[in-house]
Amino acid sequence: MADSKIKYYPVDNGDMSLILLQDGTSILVDCNIRQSSIDSTDPKVYDVKKDLLSSVKKRDANPYVDVFILTHGDCDHCRGFKNNFYQGDPAKYSIGDRRENRILIDEMWFSPMIAEEHTNDDEDAYQKEAERRIALHRNKDADRDKPGNRIKIIGYDGNKDYKDIDHLRATPGKVVEVFNGKKQSTFSVFIHAPFKEHLASAEKDKNSTSIVFQARFKIASYDTKYACLAMFGGDSDHYSWEIILEKTKRYKNDEKEQALDWDIFLAPHHCSWSFFNDRPQAENPIPKETSLEILDYKRTGGKVIASCKKIIDEKPNPPHYEAKEEYLKKLDKASDLLNTAVYPKESEPKPIEFTITSGGPTLSPTNKVGSAIGSAGGAGAASSVVKQG
Known part of the structure; x- marks a missing residue:
């Protein structure tokens, strides 16, 4: 079997991240496929779709991802979904779809809490496809469990009722x-959010109801320790992380499941101060003490990924330079903060790719080029199921 990998795309x-498991299973977390990046010849604009197509498997010559997780519906997390991913009955995937390299999605992860405020065409397309699949399951259609029709509901219901x-x-x-x-x-996901509390909040928005989860990797099924723990949080803010911290500790999942530990932490909202x-x-x-405590769950050698523009001390933001400085205080060294915009070099950014080894996540050999913290300065400082809703 191949090693598991995680890619964070520039x-x-x-946000756009790809998890590849030992058996080739692919899990795409968000997408941001800008039209300008497709077939790009500009070394500063990476062709993420070309990379994705070369990374995932094909079935009957048709590219597909096993799972697509949309953390929330902001355009910078679902840009390009409508044009680049297939929607509809998978049996009707056409020669034209193949010509356009539309990617099939075997299983969608869908959060009702973030699906009520449609703000862009790509989010609308995702919602429509989710509802198509939900209708198949509600009607007990014979094809409901086939690849291309599968769906998982994440979190709780909003105005619509999915209890059936x-x-x-x-x-x-x-x-x-x-x-x-x-x-x-050798792989599992611990679901952290969204919570019921967000439904009643007057401040409810897509960011605070982001899907937050911990991806957990082992090398062998009999291993008792995780080789890598990677945290994904969309645009979740400090309010969300305060609830995550409180509930995880209340149910002792910080101990029983190591659910707050991390080797790789994707900085929420593109290295935002939020x-x-x-x-x-x-x-x-x-900074809120609860947010700082979350960062204290870093394991030895932990890395923070800033999926954002180059981090500089000026507006507009995000990214926030002050947020970068706070992350650096919690890291062992400055080079443990990796900025997608300048990795491995600003003139030609490429995905930050980790290979999961018995010694932890290791930067893939082709990516070990210099430091990519995004700006000068700044020193670093040194399967049970438990309801948590």
Whole structure:
């Protein structure tokens, strides 16, 4: 079997990450496929779709991802979905779809809490495709469990009621081990958010209801320790992380599941200050203790990924230079903060790719080029299921 990998794509201020498991299973977390990047000859604009097509498997010559996780519906997390991913009955995938390299999605992860505020065509397309699949399951269609029709509900319901398909649901505190109909023995996901509390909040928005999860890798099924723990949080803010911290500790999942530990931490909202405190940063300059405590769960050699523009000390932001400085205080060295915009070099950014080894996540050999913290300066300082909703 091949080693598991994680790729973080350079997509400006946006998120797009690909998890590849030992058996070739692919899990795409968000997408930000800018039209200008397709067939790009500009070394500063990476062709993420070309890379994705070369990384995932094909079935009957048609490219597909096993799972697509949309953390929330902001355009910088779902840009390009409508044109680059197939929507509709998978049996009707056409020669034209293949010609356009539309990527099939065997299983969608869908959060009802973030699907109520449509703000862009790509989010609308994702919602429409999710509803198509939900209708198949509600109607007990014979094809409902086939690849291309599968769906998992993440979190709780908003205005729409999905209780009749609760068997498809995963809520905070649950561990998911089955992906695209296959149980994994060396990979799982711990669901952290979104929570019920966000439904009643007057401040509810897409960012605060982002899907937050921990990806957990082992090398062998009999291993008792995780080789890598990677945290994904969309645009979740410090309010969300405060709830995550409180609930995880209350149910002792910080101990039983190591659910807060991390080797790789994808900085929420593109290295925004909103992870540390309210914005604007100048009016709220003191980081919340709860956010700092989350970072204290770093394991030895932990890395922070800033999926954003080059981090410089000026507006507009995000990224926030002050957020970068706070992350650096928690890291062992400055080079442990990796900025997608300048990795491995600003003139030609490429995906930040980790290979999961018995010694932890290791930067893939082709990517070990210099430091990519995004700006000068700044020193670093030194499967149970438990309801958590």
